[in-house]
Amino acid sequence: MKTDLRTKCSFAFVAAGMTLVLSGSLLAGSATRSSAEEINQQQQLVEQATLTFERFLAEPGLAAGYRVKPDNMKAVFIVPKLWRGAFVVGGSGGRGLLLARDFLKGGWSPPAFYTMSSTSFGPQIGVDSSELILIVQTFSALERFSGKGTARLGVDGGFTVGSYGEGGTTGVDVISFAWSKGAFMGFSLQGFAISASPKDNESYYAAPVNPEEILSNKIAAPPGAAQLRAALSGLIP
Numbered sequence: 316m317k318t319d320l321r322t323k324c325s326f327a328f329v330a331a332g333m334t335l336v337l338s339g340s341l342l343a344g345s346a347t348r349s350s351a352e353e354i355n356q357q358q359q360l361v362e363q364a365t366l367t368f369e370r371f372l373a374e375p376g377l378a379a380g381y382r383v384k385p386d387n388m389k390a391v392f393i394v395p396k397l398w399r400g401a402f403v404v405g406g407s408g409g410r411g412l413l414l415a416r417d418f419l420k421g422g423w424s425p426p427a428f429y430t431m432s433s434t435s436f437g438p439q440i441g442v443d444s445s446e447l448i449l450i451v452q453t454f455s456a457l458e459r460f461s462g463k464g465t466a467r468l469g470v471d472g473g474f475t476v477g478s479y480g481e482g483g484t485t486g487v488d489v490i491s492f493a494w495s496k497g498a499f500m501g502f503s504l505q506g507f508a509i510s511a512s513p514k515d516n517e518s519y520y521a522a523p524v525n526p527e528e529i530l531s532n533k534i535a536a537p538p539g540a541a542q543l544r545a546a547l548s549g550l551i552p
Contacts (some may be wrong), residue, residue, distance in 0.1 A: 357428065357515055357518060357519040358519075358539045360395065360410055360412065360428070361412065361426060361539055361540055361543055362539075362542075362543075363395035363396070364393040364394075364395050364411070364412045364426070364543055365542050365543040365546055366395070367393050367394075367395045367446045367448065367494065368391070368393055368448065368543065368546050368547065369546050370446070370494060371448050371492060371494075372546065372549060372550060377479075377492065378550050381450070381550060381551065382550065382551070385551045387450075387452050388416065388450055388451075388452065388550075388551055389415065389416060389451045389452060389453060389454055389456070389457045390413055390414060390415040390416065390450075390451035390457050390460065390530070391413070391414055391448065391449070391450060391451070391547060392411055392412070392413045392429070392447075392448070392449040392451065392460070392509070393411055393412050393413075393414075393447070393448055393449075394409045394410070394411035394431055394446070394447040394448075394449075395409075395411075395446055396409055396444050396445075396446065397409035397431065397444060397445050397446070397447045397493075398444050407431075407432065407433040407507070408430070408431065408432040408433070409430070409431050409432075409447070410428065410429070410430055410431070410512070410515070411428075411429050411430070411431055411447070411509070412426035412427065412428060412429070412543075413426065413427045413429055413451075413460055413461075413526070413530065414426050414427070414530075414543070414544065414547060415451075415457060415461070415530040415531075416551065417532055420532075421552055422544065422548060422552070423544045423547045423548060424529060424530045424531070424532050424536075425520075425529050425532070425534055425535070425536035425537065425540050425544070426529070426540050426543060427461075427511065427516060427526040427529040427530055428511070428512040428515035428516050428519065429460075429509050429510060429511055429512055429526075430509070430510050430512050431447075431507060431508070431509050432507070432508055432510075433506045433507040433508065444495075445493045445494060445495040446493065446494040446495070447491065447492070447493050447494075448491070448492045448493075448494075449489050449490070449491050449492075449504070450489065450490045450491075450492070451488070451489055452487065452488055452489065452490060453474070453488045455474060455488065456474045456488035456489055457530075459474060460509065460526070460530075461526045461527045461530050461531075462511075462526070462527070465508050465509065465510040466508070466509045466510075467507070467508050467509075468489065468504040468505065468506070468507045468508070468509065474488035474489065475487045475488050475489070476488065476489045476490070476491065476504040476505070477489070477490050477491070478490065478491045478492075478493075478503060478504070479491065479492045479493075489504065491503075491504050511525070511526045513525075516529065519537065520534055520537070522534075
């Protein structure tokens, strides 16, 4: 009788142990899948940004000025899809990548992940999306982007912004190009805020990194960013 009791207890402990092991394995597997999915989303953004920049390169006349005067380009911010919606309150938003030139060694930094958003009030109609490229033309503007806080675009943000086709590209810190309805055009940046995305950066680089570390080439560039960096080097080596 005692032997049966001991046997039952042993089986119970073994079953409980197996349950804990299986639970731990399932949790670990779930965490791994979640991490892989996040990295996949970030890699998709990198690939989409590559297509957007290649479209910019292919457009006659747009990139030519920066090839002639490469020092005017300090960094490039690419938003493959910027949504603009309109209900009672209109809003815009998207995820983007910032890459900075390496003026010492040549080439471009790995991509740093950001979010871009804006809210406007008043009657608006419709929902659409654009592909957006911002050319950062001054070091002072790049410093604001590479900080840990939020960079606000416009005069109240401490630097000047302009859009393609409106008065040229000289004399402003940031110039915008937006691809919409089959053509590049100007895009007003007033009221937009750009913030670093710590979660995306940490997931993509598998370490807690900040934009300054990424943009100053202190972080090794992942292989998945090679095509995007090569596209930028195709404009300015």
